[in-house]
Structures are given as structure tokens and as C-alpha cells.
Amino acid sequence: MCVCVLLLAHLCLSALFDPSVYFIGNILHLYIMPSLLYYPVPVQAVLSEGGVPQRPVVFVSRPALMNRVREKLYHLQKEPGWVTVFGMAGSGKSVLAAEAVRDHALITECFPGGVHWLSVGQLDRSDLLVRIQSLCFRLEQQSQEKDPSSSLHRPPGSLEEAKERLRFLMLRRYPRSLLILDDIWDSSVLKAFDIQCRVLLTTRDRSLADCVSGSKSEVAVESGLEEDQALEILALYVNGKPQRLPEQARSIVRECKGSPLVVSLIGALLREFPDRWAYYLHTLQQKKFKRIRKSSSYDYDALDQAMAASIQVLSEEHRERYIDLTVLEKDVKVPAKVLSVLWDLEPEEVEDVLQDFVNKSLLFRDCHHRPYLYYLHDLQLDFLAEMNRSGLESLHTKVVRQYQQRYSQGPPTSGDEECLYWFRFLTYHMAKANLTQELCSLMFSLDWVRTKAQIMGPAHLINDYVEYGAILDKENSEVRGQFQEFLSLNGHQLEQRPFPDVVQLALSQPDSSEVYRQALLQAQERATRG
Numbered sequence: 001m002c003v004c005v006l007l008l009a010h011l012c013l014s015a016l017f018d019p020s021v022y023f024i025g026n027i028l029h030l031y032i033m034p035s036l037l038y039y040p041v042p043v044q045a046v047l048s049e050g051g052v053p054q055r056p057v058v059f060v061s062r063p064a065l066m067n068r069v070r071e072k073l074y075h076l077q078k079e080p081g082w083v084t085v086f087g088m089a090g091s092g093k094s095v096l097a098a099e100a101v102r103d104h105a106l107i108t109e110c111f112p113g114g115v116h117w118l119s120v121g122q123l124d125r126s127d128l129l130v131r132i133q134s135l136c137f138r139l140e141q142q143s144q145e146k147d148p149s150s151s152l153h154r155p156p157g158s159l160e161e162a163k164e165r166l167r168f169l170m171l172r173r174y175p176r177s178l179l180i181l182d183d184i185w186d187s188s189v190l191k192a193f194d195i196q197c198r199v200l201l202t203t204r205d206r207s208l209a210d211c212v213s214g215s216k217s218e219v220a221v222e223s224g225l226e227e228d229q230a231l232e233i234l235a236l237y238v239n240g241k242p243q244r245l246p247e248q249a250r251s252i253v254r255e256c257k258g259s260p261l262v263v264s265l266i267g268a269l270l271r272e273f274p275d276r277w278a279y280y281l282h283t284l285q286q287k288k289f290k291r292i293r294k295s296s297s298y299d300y301d302a303l304d305q306a307m308a309a310s311i312q313v314l315s316e317e318h319r320e321r322y323i324d325l326t327v328l329e330k331d332v333k334v335p336a337k338v339l340s341v342l343w344d345l346e347p348e349e350v351e352d353v354l355q356d357f358v359n360k361s362l363l364f365r366d367c368h369h370r371p372y373l374y375y376l377h378d379l380q381l382d383f384l385a386e387m388n389r390s391g392l393e394s395l396h397t398k399v400v401r402q403y404q405q406r407y408s409q410g411p412p413t414s415g416d417e418e419c420l421y422w423f424r425f426l427t428y429h430m431a432k433a434n435l436t437q438e439l440c441s442l443m444f445s446l447d448w449v450r451t452k453a454q455i456m457g458p459a460h461l462i463n464d465y466v467e468y469g470a471i472l473d474k475e476n477s478e479v480r481g482q483f484q485e486f487l488s489l490n491g492h493q494l495e496q497r498p499f500p501d502v503v504q505l506a507l508s509q510p511d512s513s514e515v516y517r518q519a520l521l522q523a524q525e526r527a528t529r530g
């Protein structure tokens with residue numbers, strides 16, 4: 001018994017210093033005394049040997065997500081294949097990938113050959129060659145340490161040669177190992193690793209793995225943390241308790257929708273300037289993303305860089321279309337048909353463009369709704385608005401002009417999502433476009449009032465007159481008042497179904513009212529038509 005304890009103590013101590021004992025540890029872990037030998041140190045040795053980054057100093061775990069990744073990785077136990085972890089910039093994909101393999105059982109059972117991390121990012125062919133060369137060198141060197149009879153080769157001279165060298169190394173020297181490719185942007189880059197091994201890749205582009213062969217699975221990383229997790233990050237940065245954080249903490253989390261990147265960037269800044277809660281909240285609200293930066297191991301040290309990178313990889317045509325989305329309101333989901341008006345394209349073509357954005361984590365799709373609805377993350381929208389601040393008016397003008405072209409015969413009346421969008425937001429686009437004339441002639445029209453009330457009820461309409469009151473007043477405050485009065489007097493009637501005769505209602509307005517004048521004209525027209 002005593003000898004046994006001594007032997008175990010010796011092995012554990014050795015494992016602390018010598019990664020090779022890891023395998024003995026595995027055997028013991030699996031077959032002898034699992035609870036005693038469940039030490040994180042050997043795992044850490046395997047991971048650092050493979051270049052897997054350490055946990056960030058401030059870290060919160062996302063157990064459900066992590067388990068999903070691990071579950072997919074377990075599928076690679078028996079055969080090679082790909083696991084894609086995808087999500088928007090700064091959603092925590094790399095941290096998650098590194099965390100998922102920080103697991104003794106997973107490594108022992110699925111990847112006894114080790115885990116090899118390669119940071120990829122945006123590269124051209126020559127950069128890619130250099131990355132694969134250094135990966136091959138690392139693998140050869142480690143394998144030589146274990147088996148001195150194996151020799152080091154000269155670096156591969158071309159991408160094709162590098163791919164073959166890597167294939168050889170992964171199949172012969174490191175069978176059943178996992179290759180983690182972090183931050184892949186380009187399918188041509190991914191093809192260089194299509195060598196029938198086990199790969200976990202992180203990317204913003206969900207569709208990347210379509211270009212490679214073998215079994216594939218994917219895990220979507222939600223863009224934001226839960227509120228309490230995000231508060232925990234802030235608290236850890238300022239060495240406080242989440243309950244004791246100032247009220248601005250919650251607002252910061254709400255403002256960035258719990259983005260791990262933003263919360264941790266701001267947390268790191270607060271650590272240096274602990275009195276700046278209100279300032280950083282304001283900075284975020286004012287979309288001054290350039291000021292939210294810190295020097296860190298994260299590739300993009302400022303938020304604007306992280307987001308701009310995704311847009312830069314779009315084709316020029318798609319980039320222009322993406323910029324058009326700047327005009328959307330926060331938290332508003334739109335059907336493809338609205339964009340088919342904006343871009344003058346068939347809905348199917350629009351769906352294809354949107355699919356590209358969704359795949360690149362630049363846009364979100366609500367699949368619970370048919371037809372699908374699309375929306376932007378607040379941070380993306382803020383970033384777009386900031387980027388296109390000077391062009392905002394003309395972008396809104398484009399929406400109005402495209403609408404007018406499509407609906408020159410009168411507004412849509414189908415009552416579907418697209419029709420609702422126009423009734424809700426046409427006035428908003430006109431106001432933002434500074435198209436005062438257009439806005440007034442729309443809102444001073446009994447026809448518009450009737451159709452909008454019929455489709456949406458009177459509440460939105462009343463709200464429009466309040467919201468755009470100042471603009472309308474510049475044109476004619478009396479008429480604005482007359483329409484508003486008509487609506488407040490008849491609001492309850494306009495909620496009735498069957499829908500009342502608006503001309504009749506309007507005829508009961510004072511005869512000096514513009515509402516009365518238009519109603520009278522329509523009544524006379526009706527009479528002449530018989």
C-alpha cells in the first residue's frame with residue numbers, strides 16, 4: 001500500500017514537470033484511480049506543446065456552448081472530419097475552441113496524438129506557406145524529441161509540397177491528433193488542410209467547410225454573453241463583486257448586447273481608469289469605437305478594426321449592399337422583399353446576397369419566421385452608422401426613391417411583413433433623408449391615413465405625428481394639428497372592424513380643416529362616379 005502511494009506520488013510529481021508522463025497518467029486516469037489522477041497539469045502540458053493559447057486572465061465559462069463543441073469533437077474519435085465553430089467578430093470563438101480542448105478525458109479518448117493550434121487570420125498564399133512551414137517544423141521537432149531516429153527535413157518550398165508534408169506528419173507521426181485552425185477567412189486556405197485529419201476551425205464564415213471533403217459538423221457561437229456573465233467579466237477586471245458594480249455597468253452590457261470582446265475591452269480600460277464607467281458608457285453610446293481599444297493578444301485591438309475586417313472581405317458589390325443596411329432601425333427585422341425593393345432584385349437573388357452576409361456572421365436570420373426575417377446586431381448597426389455617417393442621408397433617400405419607383409401606383413396593401421415595413425418605416429426614411437416635402441405630402445394625405453390605419457391601427461399613425469411634428473410644423477403646423485386632432489378624436493373608431501368609412505368620419509371635421517377638404521373632394525368624386 002505504502003509503495004503504491006509512493007509510486008503514485010512520484011508519478012504525479014513527475015507529471016508536473018515532464019509532459020511525457022502524461023501518457024502514464026492517462027493509463028492511470030483511465031484504469032486505476034480516476035479521481036486521484038484527474039490533474040489539469042498534464043493536459044496543460046499537451047496544450048502548451050501544441051501552441052494552444054492559455055485562458056484569458058479574466059474568463060467566464062460558457063458551459064452549454066463548450067459542451068456542444070466537445071460533443072462534436074467526440075465525433076472525431078473514430079474518423080477524421082471537421083468541426084466549424086462560427087460566429088461574429090469578438091463573440092469568443094477562439095477562447096471557446098481553446099477551452100473546449102482543455103479536457104483530460106477528451107484528449108485522452110479522442111486525441112492521444114495531441115492538439116496542434118495554428119493561428120491563421122487573413123493571409124495570402126505566401127503567408128500561408130510560411131505558417132504551414134512553421135507548423136511542420138514544430139511537428140517534426142517535437143516528433144524528433146520523442147524519437148531521435150526521425151530526421152528534420154528542409155522546409156517545404158511550395159504550398160503543394162507543404163500540404164503533402166503536413167499530410168504525412170499528421171497521418172504517420174501524429175495519428176489521432178487534432179489540428180485547430182483559428183480564424184480562417186478563405187476557403188482556399190482551408191483547402192490546404194484538406195488532408196483527411198481531424199480539424200476544429202473557428203471562423204466568421206459558416207459556409208467555409210463546404211469546400212473540403214469529409215464529415216462535418218458545426219457549432220454556432222452566440223454573439224453575446226448572458227447579462228450576469230458579462231457583469232462578472234467587468235467585476236473581475238475591477239476586482240469587485242458583480243452586485244456592487246455601478247449602474248452604468250448594466251447599461252454597458254445592454255449597449256453592446258453582452259459582446260465578450262467589447263465587455264472585456266472596456267473591462268481592461270476600467271482596470272486602469274476605475275472612475276470612467278460613465279465615460280466608457282458614453283463612448284459606446286456615441287459609437288466612438290476607436291476609443292475602445294487596448295493592447296491585447298486579440299488580433300484587432302480596437303472594436304472598429306474587428307468589425308471592419310468582416311466587411312472588407314465582401315466582394316465590392318456585396319459590400320455596397322451591406323452598407324445599404326445602415327438605414328435599418330435597431331432591433332427591426334426585415335423580410336427579403338423589402339430589400340428586393342431597395343436593390344431592385346428578385347427576392348431569390350436578394351436571399352442569395354443575404355445568405356452571404358449571414359454566412360459571414362454579418363447579419364442574423366430569424367428562422368422561426370417564414371419568410372425569414374433578417375436583422376443586424378446592434379454593434380454592427382452602430383458600426384455601419386458610424387462608418388457611413390456622412391452618407392446616411394443619401395442612403396435613406398435611396399430607400400425612399402426605390403420605394404416610390406416600385407409603388408408608383410400606390411402603397412402595397414397585402415398586409416404581409418413587407419407591406420407592414422413600409423407603413424411603419426417609410427416616414428422614418430423620409431425624415432432621415434430630409435425629404436420634408438415628401439414627408440408632408442404623405443402625412444397630410446387622407447388616403448395614407450386611411451390605408452395605414454386600416455393596416456396597422458391608429459396608434460402608429462398618432463405616434464408619427466408626434467415624432468415628426470417638428471418637421472411637419474415647419475411646412476404647415478395648422479394642417480399637422482388638424483390631422484392629429486382628427487386622429488385623436490376618431491382613434492377608437494379606426495380600431496373597429498369592419499373598418500369605418502374614413503371619408504364619412506372626416507366630413508364631421510370643421511370645414512376649415514384640411515382633413516375635411518380632402519374628404520369632401522373624395523365624397524364628390526364618389527358622387528360623380530355614382
Ligand code: ADP
Binds near residue numbers: 261265
Ligand atoms: P473571436 O475569436 O470570436 O473573434 P475571441 O475568442 O478572440 O473572439 O474573443 C475576443 C475577446 O473576448 C478575447 O480577447 C477575450 O478578451 C474576450 N472573451 C471571449 N470569450 C471570453 C470568455 N469566455 N471569458 C472572458 N473573456 C472572453
